[in-house]
Amino acid sequence: MFVHNALIPMEDLGDGIRRKVLAHSDNMMSVEVYFEKGAIGAMHSHPHEQLTYVLSGVFEFTIGNEKRVVKAGDTMYKEPEIEHGCVCIDEGVLIDTFTPMRRDFCKYPI
Structure with a gap:
């Protein structure tokens, strides 16, 4: 599956955060998340495993009890169900x- 970034709509999540849902299947999903300076990714958890790569910028992350x-x-x-935010x-x-993949991130069924 080829995904051309320029064709993906940007979703405004409010409070200085936007995202693009990139390639995905039932087994995995890739998402770009754009943050303005001072924006807060609220503490949350979910049943998915997650890797986060910092493409640009500087963030203070909390994962579990570690900051x-x-x-x-x-x-x-x-790891699944761990509280995290930034x-x-x-x-x-x-x-x-x-x-x-995060079905809650998809506006349309795959």
């Missing part, structure tokens, strides 16, 4: 990969 500052090139793993210190983009 760290991460920047472009860093990657984080989030604060954007310097405007940036995250690439999230989920397994299985």
